[in-house]
Amino acid sequence: SINAERLLNRIRALGEIGRDSDGRLTRLAASDADKAGRDRLVQWLREAELEVVVDRIGNIFGIWRDAGNAENAPVLVGSHIDTVIDAGIYDGCYGVLSGLEVIQTLREAGTAPAHPIAVAAFTNEEGVRYAPDMMGSLVYAGGLSVDQALATVGTDGSVLGEELRRIGYAGADGPGFSKPHAYVELHVEQGPVLEREGVPIGAVENLQGISWQRVTIEGVANHAGTTPMSMRSDAGHAAARVIAFLYDRAMTSNTPTVATVGCIAFEPNAINVIPSRATFTVDLRDPDAERLRAEEAALASYLHDLAAAEDMTIATERLARFEPVTFDARIVGLIEEAATMRGLASKRMTSGAGHDAQMVARVAPAAMIFVPSVGGISHNPREYTTDGDLVAGANVLLDVVQRLAAD
Amino acid sequence: SINAERLLNRIRALGEIGRDSDGRLTRLAASDADKAGRDRLVQWLREAELEVVVDRIGNIFGIWRDAGNAENAPVLVGSHIDTVIDAGIYDGCYGVLSGLEVIQTLREAGTAPAHPIAVAAFTNEEGVRYAPDMMGSLVYAGGLSVDQALATVGTDGSVLGEELRRIGYAGADGPGFSKPHAYVELHVEQGPVLEREGVPIGAVENLQGISWQRVTIEGVANHAGTTPMSMRSDAGHAAARVIAFLYDRAMTSNTPTVATVGCIAFEPNAINVIPSRATFTVDLRDPDAERLRAEEAALASYLHDLAAAEDMTIATERLARFEPVTFDARIVGLIEEAATMRGLASKRMTSGAGHDAQMVARVAPAAMIFVPSVGGISHNPREYTTDGDLVAGANVLLDVVQRLAAD
């Protein structure tokens, strides 16, 4: 079994890095806070005597490989350590630090796996500063060219490649090892299912599709006091109608579709000026590929009709688009077996969140292990998983990695 | 008659001060751009040999007074030179520069009015950076204590008093002269009425009530992918519903009520995080005091029901509240007479915008002259009034001021 205290202490220590003066944890990708988190992680990797490789997109790998297995593809475990704004401490970090813990445990136990084992911390999984999300693993898996990814302009106008150079995490080469033998990612569920059902281990067999767009509506600025309602072209009001449409549709649809407008801005954003422009993001998800396409089409048609009815220009820009992913059935089975051997109930389930595993699944057999999130809360400082569940999940990861590395 | 070329040249020159690198005119109250505009105005006032006084709230006065009339209260003309974001060049500046032009014209003509004549540029009329709007004239008229006004925190976190000191426009004393004998303000209409009816002069007899509030809705941040629609407490969606409610109500009411949401912000404002907080401004106006109160009550009751239904906290903060104002009937009559004498059609009308005249009306007989706005467009760089209309309005102002100063 893993060293529970070492794992929990590291999770808590990393969770203190990147708190602002209000105590809010925000380690956006390639920020100063992210650099501080990365530096600490690399220090732990080196203390564990792992070979540290940073690739061009800034993914960090800690590799345990020896003369006996160096010819074989590594078993990869990992996740990310970037966070959203005002985040919890578990999302991503739990998977990376558990990966490190598993390697240290196996090494200290004197095992000699047939495959190298490596832990990865992928760059910009959250997608909050730079879209798309899961960018580092997407590049790693060949789904996006590294040059295109490095040129991404962030919500703050920064360029990812410049920021990675600035914080010292723009590596020179590719990841330094071949396509992995297998990938397993341990993560907090971030949703309500496991807690509601009282099950400690989720064996994640698929992951829903993700559609991110930015919508820009152009109206006409005019005076809030002098312009009769009938003469207005109010971009802000049009945005409000789109948000209400999306929400009401998802709310009443009797499907698992979720719709979120997380970002918004009006221009000129002045109290007595009718907004000339409204910009907002739309996050649509559904486990069913057809249904996700239908939801996107419904939005497009609503925007089309609204633009015509209000005589406004409405533009959409795609920020991310990922089809639903099915994970490797054998690894999902190994997760269930490992849980059973440890006396833990498990449940096959869908992931509501996007994860690096969904990208790595393009190049290697992959699956995920979930542990319960209290209250189903995530992307919130109240994100919480009990120590017992954290340790149980890491032990399941240990067993699964050991099996995969023995092949 | 006034010197048309001098007036038009000054309007255009002032309209170039405060343009950003994109060519957008933004001279927010007490900003660097406002300082540059103020400096230019003061230079013109000094060139016209007026006595320049700056009061504690930063209102600028240019006074023409001589031994023969110094005992009498001045006839005051004026408006403001601060602007909204991405503004036109006429709003406010037209009234201030026409006031200066009228004084210069009367002086050059060798007239000897029974009252001093002064032109005022009031601080922060727009209310975009600091609420309430018409702040300088409100303080001047005794409706708000100068200390309270100076402590106002702006949308950018700045404090008005500190900003006025920084730009060198925190005067030491009160305005330096007693309550005015009368006040007349010339302004572009900023609405569609005069142009639609083909009338060059508006004799403004009243001004509608203004209600400004900031609404803050508290929901719960959670993950956009994992949180089922039924488990969300989405502050952004609630805000969208309020905006739709306000707009639909004003749109279908068959009254002149106008409702605008000009500013909005979500927190944490991240693409895959359900907004935990939405903040937005509400600008409600109606010429009828009862109806404005009813509109405020309808909003309050909607917010109350929404908070209960969604189990959210909704707070409102008052940013400005002004009752409808009726202007001085005699001055309105003088405006009509002056227009007739110059062969110009005129029309009694209501002001949709707030103006400094509405504040000065608390301490002196006051009224306003409007000239047409092409397309009814204002608070927009496309704000435009023809030179002919600008000059006609300034000549009407000249005649009215001459009459008032003769009493």
Ligand SMILES: NC(=O)NCCC(=O)O
């Ligand atoms: N796990 C996680 O929160 N990923 C962020 C990407 C997303 O699902 O929005």
Ligand SMILES: NC(=O)NCCC(=O)O
């Ligand atoms: N005239 C003018 O635009 N005033 C600004 C205050 C307001 O009416 O919102």
